[in-house]
Amino acid sequence: MSAVAIPASPHLDFRNLMWLLAAMAFVVAPHLTRMPYWVGVFFGVVVAWRAWISWAAVHFPPRLVTVALTVAATFGTYFTYGRLFGREAAVTLLVVMSALKLLEMRTQREVALAIYLGFFLVMTNFLFSQSIPLGLYMLACVWIFIATMVGFNRIGRPASLAERLRPAGALLVQALPLMVAFFILFPRTQAPLWALPQDARGSATGLSETMSPGNISNLIKSDAIAFRVQFDGDRPPYSTLYWRGPVLVDFDGVTWSMPQVVPMLSRLDYMRQGNLTSYTVTLEPHGKVWLFGLDAPASLPPNAYVLTDLELRDRRPVAERKRYEMSSYLDYRYGEHIPVYVRQSALRFEADRNPRAIALGRQWASETSDPRAILAKALTLYNREFTYTLEPPLLDARSPYDEFLFETKKGFCEHYAGSFALLMRAAGIPARVVTGYQGGEVNPYTNELIVRQADAHAWTEIWIAGEGWLRVDPTAAVSPLRVEGGVNAALGPIGVLPSLIAADRFGVLSSIRYAWQMLNGQWNEWVLGYNMDRQRQFFGNLGFRDIDWRTLGFWLMIATFVVGGAVSIGLLVRDRPRRIEPSLAAWNRFCAKLAAAGVARAPHEGPLDFLARVRSIRPQLAQAAQDITLRYVDARYGPGASRQAMKELERRVREFRAA
Amino acid sequence: MFAELRQSIADWIFRATVPETPPVTLVQRRIFILPTRQGYVFALTLVVLLVASINYQLSLGFILTFLLASMAGVAMLHTWRNLAHLKLRPGRCDAVFAGETAHFGVTIETPALTRFAIAVRRQDEEPVYADVVAGETAAIGLPAHTRRRGVARCGRLEVFTRYPIGLFHAWSYVDFHLAVIVYPRPDPNAGTPPAQSRSASEEGIPIAGDEEFNMLRSYRAGDAPKLIAWKALAREQPLLTKEFSAMASSELWLDWEDARAADIEARLSVLAHWVLQAEQFGQSYGLRLPGTVIAPARGESHRTRCLEALALFQEPSP
Numbered sequence: 001m002s003a004v005a006i007p008a009s010p011h012l013d014f015r016n017l018m019w020l021l022a023a024m025a026f027v028v029a030p031h032l033t034r035m036p037y038w039v040g041v042f043f044g045v046v047v048a049w050r051a052w053i054s055w056a057a058v059h060f061p062p063r064l065v066t067v068a069l070t071v072a073a074t075f076g077t078y079f080t081y082g083r084l085f086g087r088e089a090a091v092t093l094l095v096v097m098s099a100l101k102l103l104e105m106r107t108q109r110e111v112a113l114a115i116y117l118g119f120f121l122v123m124t125n126f127l128f129s130q131s132i133p134l135g136l137y138m139l140a141c142v143w144i145f146i147a148t149m150v151g152f153n154r155i156g157r158p159a160s161l162a163e164r165l166r167p168a169g170a171l172l173v174q175a176l177p178l179m180v181a182f183f184i185l186f187p188r189t190q191a192p193l194w195a196l197p198q199d200a201r202g203s204a205t206g207l208s209e210t211m212s213p214g215n216i217s218n219l220i221k222s223d224a225i226a227f228r229v230q231f232d233g234d235r236p237p238y239s240t241l242y243w244r245g246p247v248l249v250d251f252d253g254v255t256w257s258m259p260q261v262v263p264m265l266s267r268l269d270y271m272r273q274g275n276l277t278s279y280t281v282t283l284e285p286h287g288k289v290w291l292f293g294l295d296a297p298a299s300l301p302p303n304a305y306v307l308t309d310l311e312l313r314d315r316r317p318v319a320e321r322k323r324y325e326m327s328s329y330l331d332y333r334y335g336e337h338i339p340v341y342v343r344q345s346a347l348r349f350e351a352d353r354n355p356r357a358i359a360l361g362r363q364w365a366s367e368t369s370d371p372r373a374i375l376a377k378a379l380t381l382y383n384r385e386f387t388y389t390l391e392p393p394l395l396d397a398r399s400p401y402d403e404f405l406f407e408t409k410k411g412f413c414e415h416y417a418g419s420f421a422l423l424m425r426a427a428g429i430p431a432r433v434v435t436g437y438q439g440g441e442v443n444p445y446t447n448e449l450i451v452r453q454a455d456a457h458a459w460t461e462i463w464i465a466g467e468g469w470l471r472v473d474p475t476a477a478v479s480p481l482r483v484e485g486g487v488n489a490a491l492g493p494i495g496v497l498p499s500l501i502a503a504d505r506f507g508v509l510s511s512i513r514y515a516w517q518m519l520n521g522q523w524n525e526w527v528l529g530y531n532m533d534r535q536r537q538f539f540g541n542l543g544f545r546d547i548d549w550r551t552l553g554f555w556l557m558i559a560t561f562v563v564g565g566a567v568s569i570g571l572l573v574r575d576r577p578r579r580i581e582p583s584l585a586a587w588n589r590f591c592a593k594l595a596a597a598g599v600a601r602a603p604h605e606g607p608l609d610f611l612a613r614v615r616s617i618r619p620q621l622a623q624a625a626q627d628i629t630l631r632y633v634d635a636r637y638g639p640g641a642s643r644q645a646m647k648e649l650e651r652r653v654r655e656f657r658a659a
Numbered sequence: 660m661f662a663e664l665r666q667s668i669a670d671w672i673f674r675a676t677v678p679e680t681p682p683v684t685l686v687q688r689r690i691f692i693l694p695t696r697q698g699y700v701f702a703l704t705l706v707v708l709l710v711a712s713i714n715y716q717l718s719l720g721f722i723l724t725f726l727l728a729s730m731a732g733v734a735m736l737h738t739w740r741n742l743a744h745l746k747l748r749p750g751r752c753d754a755v756f757a758g759e760t761a762h763f764g765v766t767i768e769t770p771a772l773t774r775f776a777i778a779v780r781r782q783d784e785e786p787v788y789a790d791v792v793a794g795e796t797a798a799i800g801l802p803a804h805t806r807r808r809g810v811a812r813c814g815r816l817e818v819f820t821r822y823p824i825g826l827f828h829a830w831s832y833v834d835f836h837l838a839v840i841v842y843p844r845p846d847p848n849a850g851t852p853p854a855q856s857r858s859a860s861e862e863g864i865p866i867a868g869d870e871e872f873n874m875l876r877s878y879r880a881g882d883a884p885k886l887i888a889w890k891a892l893a894r895e896q897p898l899l900t901k902e903f904s905a906m907a908s909s910e911l912w913l914d915w916e917d918a919r920a921a922d923i924e925a926r927l928s929v930l931a932h933w934v935l936q937a938e939q940f941g942q943s944y945g946l947r948l949p950g951t952v953i954a955p956a957r958g959e960s961h962r963t964r965c966l967e968a969l970a971l972f973q974e975p976s977p
Contacts, residue, residue, distance in 0.1 A: 112697040112825065116704040119727060123708055126719040135719050142723070146730070149824040155776045155788035163775075167823045171737065175729035182725035189713060320716055528718045568736050572743075 011054040012111065015158050019148040020114060021047050024102060027121045027141045028095050030134065035092050036080050042073060046099040053103075066104050073100065091124045111152055118145050130528050132520065143168055174567055181559040187549035188532040206286035207245045207435050211458060212255040213392070213400050213415050225284055226437055226456070227292055228521075229449040232278040236294075238439055240330050242459065242471065243292040243451060245436035247309040249345050251425075253353030254400055256418060256433045259345065262307040270296055271468065272333035283322045289313045292436060292451075294328040295471070301326050308342075309432070310334065321529050335468035338430075346430030346463060349422060354399040356406055357419060361426020371464045374427045378420060379477040385409055386416070386478045416474040417458035430463040434471075445518050582646055583635035586653045590628050594621075597658035607633050621658060628652050665693065679834060681748040682768075685818065689831045692739050698826035701731060731826055738827040741774050741820045745791065747833050750798050752813075754840040754966070755805060756931070761839040762800030763813040767791050776822040781814055805841045808927060809974045813837035842966040845935055846920070846928035852937060852944070853917050886941050900941070910955040911937055911944040913965075927969045934969070938962045948972055 011017075025047060032040040046069070053060060073096035074084070081089035098117050105114050122138050146168035151159050206226065227243075248256035276298055283291060291304055291312045300306065301324030303315045314322070351358065364374045392411045396403045401419040404411055411419075417433050424431035438457035440449040459473040526534070539547040591601045591610075599617055601610045611629040615622045631649045694702070705728050712720030750764025765779055769791045779799050780786035789797040805811050816837075819830035878887065878898035888899040918929040930946070937944040938957060945955035946965045951972075953965055 108825075109697065112700065116701060119704060119708065119723070122723055123711055123717070123720050126717045126723070127715060130717065130719045135722075138719070138723070142726070146824060150822075153776060153822050153825045155778075156790060159775075167737070171730050171733050171823065172726065174733040175726055178729035178732060179722065179725040182729065183721055186721065186725070527722075530718055531716065564732060567733065571733075571736050572740060 011057050012106070013152075013158060014054050016111075016148065016151045017054050018051065019144070019151055019164070020111065021051055021102060023141060023144040023148050024098065024114070024118055024121075026144060027118055027125070027138070028098070030125050030128070030137070031091060031095055031121075034128065035088070035095070038076060038080075039092055039095060042076070042096055043099045046103050050103045050105075060104065060106070066100060069103075070097070070100055073097065087127055091127070094121065094124060108152060112149075115145050115149055132523055139172075143172060146171060174571065177563045177567060178560065181563045182556065183530070184535075184538070185552050185556040185559055187552040187556075188530070188535050206288065206453070207290075207456060208288075209246060210255050210257040211248055211414055211418065211433060211435055213395055213404070213411070213418065224453045226286075226451045226453050227281050227283040229282075229440065229451065230280045230447070231449070232280075235442065235449060236275075236277055236330055240294070241439050241449075242295055242434075242457075242473075243437040244295050244310060244312065244434060245290055245292060246434075247307075247311050247461075248433040248435060249309070251349055251422070253350040254397070256421070262309055262311065265306040265308050265310070268297060268299070268306065270329065270332045270334045271336055272331065273298070273329040274331040275329060276327055277330055278325070278327040280323065280325045283318055283324070285318050285320050285322070287317050287319060289315075289317050291318070291322075291324065293326050294330060296329050296332040296334055298327045298329050320531060321524065333468050335463065336466065338463065343430050343463070346432050347425050347428070349425050354401045354422060356399075356402045357422050358426040360405070361423045361428075364423075365427040371429050371462070374424070374429060375462065375472065378423055379472075379474065382416060382420070382474050382477040386411070388412070388475065388478050413458045413475040416478060417460050420472070420474040421460045421462075424460070424462050432461050434459050434461055438473075443518070445515070446521065448521075581636065583632055583649060586650050587628075587632045587636070590632070590653045590656060593653075593656055593658045594625075599658070618658075624652070624656055628656060681835060682746045683748075683833050683835075685742055685745045685747070685831045685833075687743065690739060690742050690829055691831065692735060692827055692829040694826060695821060695828045698731070698828075701727075701826050705731075734824050735827045737823050738820060738829045740772075741822050742777070742818065742829045742831060744770050745774065745777065745818070746770070747818065747835075749835040749837055750800070752837050752839045754842060754963070754970070756842045757805050757808045757844040759805060761803045761805050761811050761841065763803060763816075763837045763839060765799045765801070765816065765833075765835070765837075767797045767799065767818075768795075769793050774820070774822075776820055778819050778821075780817050780819070782817070786817075786819070803839070805839070808841045808843040808924070808970045810971070811839045811841050813839075840967055840970050842970045843924065843927035843931040845932035846925065847932065849918075849929040849932040852911055852913055852933040911942050912947060912955070913937065913944055914947045915949055916947075923973070927972060931966060931969050934962060934965045 025043075028043060032043065049061075052058070074093065077089055077093045077096065078084055080092065083089055084093060098114070098121060101110075101114055101117060105111060119142070122141055125134065125138055143165070147164035150167050151164050154163070246258050247262075249259045250257045273296075277294065279294075281292060291301070291314050293312045296310055297306050297312055300312070304312060304324070304326075305315075306312055349358065364377050367377075368374060387410045389410045389412065392404075392415060393408045395401075395408065401415075401422050404415050405419050405423075421431040421433050435456070435458045437451045437455045438459070439455050440451040441455075442449055457475070459471060459475065461469045461471055463469050530538075535552075536547060544551070587607070594614065595601065597618075599614055605613070607629050611625055614625045618625075628649065631645065631652065635645060635649055705724055708720065708724040708727070711717070712724055746768045748766045748768075750766045751762070752764050753762065755761045763781070767774075767777060767779075767789065771793050773793055774791040776788055777791050777797070778786035778788045779801060781801055781803070784801070784803075787799050787801055789799050791797045801813065801816070803811055803813070813835070815832050815834040817830050817832055819828060821828055878900050886900050888896075891899045913930055913933045915926065915930070918926040918933070920926045920929050930948075934944070934946070938961075941957065943955045943957045944965075946953040946968060948968060951968050953961075953968060
């Protein structure tokens, strides 16, 4: 007897509720790490409150309180981000609102809504990261959510852990084949349905339009990959690997920034050009228009162009992983003749800021008029007195370069590049700051060069009449290893980096790391990078050229039927009840043999009655018939026949001859 | 609106009202399945997730969306098979007195898999749930409040389930024509049966009142527990039953004509009370109704026969 009527308490079953709250907490946890503290506290308190309401069976908060909390959470979000839209703000709002939804949830229907909200929160996590670990973590979250659904759909005795996780796991596992078919076949589109909100996709890491002391050293702490490069021939020497990014000319005393307008370069020919190198770059999305290449570009990817300051740009912001082929002249000379306004803008500085630096530059100019001599003075200064560090002291907000040059003397590439360009301008030499990446790391398995955010760098170019723009990297004067061997070499074996990079550049861990990178590469290429082009390429390889969405839709339907049908048949055939018990089947065969010999069993006749009749009509069969009948009665109505006994019965029926 | 539509479709499909021969196995063609309201909301959620995945070009978003969509498809199969091949039989449908709650019994068995959250409900009533474990029989009693005596009919039963995740509602209809006999509500103010019962006085045996203890006789099956001589039993004597003078030898006739009351129902209530009284005191009694005479006897089955006669008086038989 196990019948129960449905319980309908607004407090919900406590165990089920705890599952739901835990699932929500798991899915929100990655968000909380990147949100202000108050969001985590708010979420935790509200969820704990809901748990307490159910546990102690106390009253729900009055409507006024939930409304007040909603308003407070909205204002909190607004004050934190200054707006309610945009990725961070919207997700914060979603997190706090889902906590409030949990608080007021009372019915099964609201539980379902909360769970669907949970699925939506899973999706928002992917806006921030689509890495393998996060993907697996979110899969676990989905599993817990479905297990929660299973728990809520049980009535009466609460489900055990296995009774929740097993059915939920079975649902997910059985859903996998169809999911894969959908993933491959669902037609992908080129452009988003509507314009992306400014910061919807992660654009947090990467170079920006400006540089002031401190912002590149923040990048350096990230070992996120910026781009990967496959060279067609041999890899050029490390010290030539300057990946050019934004060129910063405008300077206000603290911040270097990109000029508003830079003309396009109409023809890619240089005064001197040699050492042509071809390579393929796979660029991670960074939300900006620039592409990265070695100086100076010789041929361009489609849709790209070059500015007169040799900056390489795409026509659209790089919102997806982008792969392009290009080539460069590593040996080049460019810009002997520059327009006056370019020269002037490369000499401008705010006279009332950094006065000591300006005075030093002017002093050098008064001592000699040879730019190369001035350059040598500056590099000697850096080389003699300065230290390279990732943790530079804080600098004065108004004249930071003065304080850096004359007091702290500890800094990072942006300090050197910025102060050096300023000194040059003060000395009358046109100078500009170039940001980008320097160097990279070779993956021995794929022979790819991996350039990370940690390889971000800033250097300078000075203009000398008759020679054009010359690259000068003042950081190299301080720490030549930075340019020869990368950041970690520059920082020494112990290093200050928090990541794996620091500890074990050539050690045991690296092989694991490279294997992991290879897996990541495949993941990036085939899972995350599975876009319209990739889909076409995939079907092209299979022999379907120029596949369009109609064809894909057709195949999607076929696949749904085939894969879905296979799963259903597998599932339903497995637990179809056996129509006839084996002993009964054997008995029926026995009766059929007798019926063929003229002794038909009447429908009302039990086995023993039938046996008695067989005995009297066909005494010669009595022995065999009795043997079979008794075995059958034993198997069917006894405590259950062993496999052995069953076999024996079947054998005797098979050997039975009625004629 | 949707529920109505579903109902009318189902009514059209299940026109047959002949009672089904038990056991009824829920085979494939008997089972219907449609999304629940939660299922439709889930579908809407999937659309939102898909649009977000397309718009933000989130590959993992696509994976999430397709995984959930495929899972919903698989869940449909699971819901369906949670109902498939269940074997249903009519269960106990014990008679009750008017005003009590009747229970229409159904038993459910599963061939192999354990089935969780199987629900059975009568039209427009709250469902009753049970978990059906292989090798065991789940007995479900569907409560129904009874107001008047007669026959309470169960009507068509809906067997349904939404397990495992509530996105789909799989259901089947079964009609065993279950019925519960509802006895008239005994009228507690009816007093004792009139002592002048014709047969008794004609035979000249003195009627000394109900409660006058007369003699002990040996116990017979069916004697009311309160008539057992417990004290004698305590003295280690055999099981004895006390007899009272009023019931000693006479046959009591409970007569329609003697039950003075306002209307038919009130009369039946009086008679029902008398039947219970007479049975309680171990009296042998007969029942006379217009068109029906039940010869005097006593015991459980006699009592049931009398009460059924009262319940079905001028009613179509069950």
